[in-house]
Amino acid sequence: MAPRLERFVSPGKGNGVRATAGIKRGELVYSAEPLAGCVSNKVARDVCHHCFTRRETLLRCSQCKMARYCNSTCQKQAWSGHKRECKCLQSLRPRIPTDSVRLAARLIFAMLSPSKSSSEDLYSLEEHESHLSSMSEQKKQGLSQLASMLELYLQQGVPDHAQEMTSALPPSCREPLSLIAKVTCNCFTISDGELQEIGVGLYPSLSLLNHDCRPNCVMVFEGTKLQLRAVQDINPEEELTISYIETLSLTEDRQRQLEDQYHFTCHCQNCDSQDKDRLMLSGEKSTWRLLKEALPRLEALKAESNWQALLESWSHLLSTVGGEVPDENLYKLKMTDMALDASIHLGNWEDAVGYGEKTLPVYRQYYPDPHPAHGVQLMRVGKLQHYLEHIEDALDTFKEAYQIIKVTHGDDHPMTTELLMKMEECRAEMVQQSSETQPHKNLCIDPMLM
Secondary structure (H helix, E strand, O other): OOOOEEEEEEOOOEEEEEEOOOEOOOOEEEEEOOOEEEEOHHHOOOEOOOOOOEOOOOEEOOOOOOOEEOOHHHHHHHHHHHHHHHHHHHHHOOOOOOHHHHHHHHHHHHHHOOOOOOOOOOOOHHHOOOOHHHOOHHHHHHHHHHHHHHHHHHHHHOHHHHHHHHHHOOHHHOOHHHHHHHHHHHOEEEEOOOOOEEEEEEOHHHHHOEEOOOOOEEEEEEOOEEEEEEOOOEOOOOEOEEOOOOOOOOHHHHHHHHHHHHOOOOOOHHHHHOOOHHHHOOOOHHHHHHHHHHHHHHHHHHHOOOHHHHHHHHHHHHHHOHHHOOOOOHHHHHHHHHHHHHHHHHOOHHHHHHHHHHHHHHHHHHOOOOOHHHHHHHHHHHHHHHHOOOHHHHHHHHHHHHHHHHHHOOOOOHHHHHHHHHHHHHHHHHHHHHHHHOOOOOOOOOHHHO
């Protein structure tokens, strides 16, 4: 952990991390590779299992038939971590364990072959909370089933190493149920440049960071490397916070998710004041209630990639009640975002840019601090404007995105580099357009030469 940070006891929260010196907005506070990580099952065919890059074509492991790689180089580099997993996957084929089971197994494999010193870590695996004592019986039962799957996965795949694997773990992690509980409560979702989930990973020291619905730090990923950056100026002895969840939701829904998944009640300023709830529920309840009731159906259509049906449903809702509901309404915003996704997938570019531009003023209201979600939304809209040759609009949108992305991602991140390239393309195209439309000077011809 960086020398500017220290562990401390945060009042009412337990362990936390605070600054020992001032940290400026946009500074890289901490970066780390995971102790263990794995690609999510739902994108396992599309993402390299070593570098976590999305590619249209990937090489498949000839033995387990699940792991996929960019090329032979990625495959060779991944083998030391994959060789034990490969046997386990073969033993259960065609069944595939859940992400949490595969991550727990990879954690055990990593502990068997430690590749780096953990002396700088502020938080150890042994100290991770399992929260078993505060879980409902129903949740414990679900975790028990995962623990049984973990045992089967390991015994079937590498029976000779079962005892060795168990002894490699700290005492509090040797019980499969406790290990699975710690993994599910402390793992981080690894996302790509578009903030789409591509995997899960364990970053022990970052589990010390406490939650706030308006945090002073955000996390972004480059491959599996997690980067923690400040989005507000942080004073010495001030606690560093992140958001465990998507904050663009009602206070009641955020608190329910935090209690169900992380077993605490949030008392941050946003939750206690509920200051955004009125904006999120703007408009007449009798009208936006119809959007709220229809939202699960549209989310199911999105999950099925049934884009045409999603757009038809949204168009019907929009003509029925959508015009009476302000764009700031949470349910309308979520549906407009889904309509944007659907229009992009169907190649309806004019509709897509219209939906995207409607969301931008709303995003500005909901994300007062630089936030990756706001930056990515601006980039998406800017790319649509650029594609449709709305060059000046695109440049303005890219400039606004850059002001956010340079803070949340830093100057060296591929997203920042891509944005700078897009801005240069727009400027070059504007210069070219200007030269093509500029009138040519009239040439004076001497009549004596005619």
